[in-house]
Amino acid sequence: MTVTDVFIHPHPRGDSTIRRMARTARECGFDTLVAIDQPPAEYNGVSILKGIIVSERTMKAVNAAVRKRGDTIVGVTAGENSFNRSVIQTPGVALLTGICSTRRNAFDHVTARFAAEKKVAVHLDIGMLITCRGHTRQKVLTRYRELLTLQRKYEFPFALGSGAYSILDQRSVREMVQLCGLFGMERDETLAALATIPDLRLESSSPRVVS
Amino acid sequence: MKPLPPTLRENRRYVLARIRPSTIVADERDWHIAISEAVSSLYGDITAAEIHAGTIRQEGAYLIIRCKRGWEDKLSTALTTVRAVHQTPVHLQAISTSGTIKALKKKIRPVITGDEVTCVINGSDHSGIYYADGNIDLIRRDMKGQEVVFLTKDDMESFHATTTKSDGI
Structure with a gap:
């Protein structure tokens, strides 16, 4: 089973090179990393997949990123509800990220059903639970718990990531399970979320027939 | 003062944590402050008092932390949220839990120098x-x-x- 850490930020964004992060990932029990702006490669038995995050909350930017994607895993930062629905229905988008920073109604039951149909994963940045303190962390935990409730009902995929900028931010699979337990995610659910990426890649690369 | 008889003493568990990077300079008091802050920030003061975490000793790149029996999972989770000591970035990874310090010492590996x-x-x-x-x-x-x-x-x-x-x- 593939165990993937989604969206890490190696040097020059962070303070650790991709090779060093791959070594650490191996020690932590991961076999795949989705790294921002890094070419696909393999180091120490860890596959590196290229990922991008589209932060501009416009469909123009999303469509441009999808057209140029190639083998890249495209993640889009979540925005208003209507924007999120449009993003989910855009072929080529694999992940919706940053939902904890949006309003509560930005991801509702309708959006959840769309995400399940289109096999677009919701990215949970577990690093937020480590870096944030106080009110911000409480808000993140609340949002993740709400998303988990929707996920259990509509069964859209989750994707987990440490959001690491350094090898000191990377967490092991066991630690991921413990941290996800903070908002009620069971061990099996966490392991399934860590194995989401191969399914997403198959889904986004499948030919689309236009009649 | 007469010590408590063994049957009345609190049962404890010990957690072994690996320190990364191994070159970091901090004493047991610094670790205790960092861990206490992480525990009370994550679970609140009441649960932190229940966990009763305390740093026992530092052996090379490893740290042995004490807690009340039954709370070791919560302590391990809190350890993952420790980010810095003296504003120096650090990562504490819980390796193992045991009822004796002796058993944990056997799991300590030599540090790569x-x-x-x-x-x-x-x-x-x-x-x-x-x-x-x-x-x-x-x-x-x-x-x-x-x-x-x-x-x-x-x-x-x-x-x-x-x-x-x-x-x-």
Whole structure:
């Protein structure tokens, strides 16, 4: 089973090179990393997949990123509800990220059903639970718990990531399970979320027939 | 004062945690403050008092932390949220839990030691530590302070490391 850490930020964004992060990932029990702006490669038995995050909350930017994607895993930062629905229905988008920073109604039951149909994963940045303190962390935990409730009902995929900028931010699979337990995610659910990426890649690369 | 009889004493568990990077300089008191802050921040003061975490000893790159029996999972989770000691970034990884310190000591592995190296990257001097497994921790010092860059031996080419003043790289 593939165990993937989604969206890490190696040097020059962070303070650790991709090779060093791959070594650490191996020690932590991961076999795949989705790294921002890094070419696909393999180091120490860890596959590196290229990922991008589209932060501009416009469909123009999303469509441009999808057209140029190639083998890249495209993640889009979540925005208003209507924007999120449009993003989910855009072929080529694999992940919706940053939902904890949006309003509560930005991801509702309708959006959840769309995400399940289109096999677009919701990215949970577990690093937020480590870096944030106080009110911000409480808000993140609340949002993740709400998303988990929707996920259990509509069964859209989750994707987990440490959001690491350094090898000191990377967490092991066991630690991921413990941290996800903070908002009620069971061990099996966490392991399934860590194995989401191969399914997403198959889904986004499948030919689309236009009649 | 007469000590409590064994049957009335609190049952304890001990958690072994690995410190990364292993070169960090901090004493047991510093660790205790960092862990207490992480526990009370995550679970609140009431649960923190229940957990009753305390740093027992530091052995090389490992730390043994005490807690009340039944709360070791919560302590391990809180340990993952420790980010810094003395504002220096750090990662504490819980390795194992046991009822005795002796059992945990058996799980302590020898630390991979490194040699101090100095190299020139893009015309500026960098000092750092080169480990036997090929990892390099480079320390970049400038007016703003110091910053550590974690890389491997293979990365040195892409960093245009032109000269080395020590053996190894």
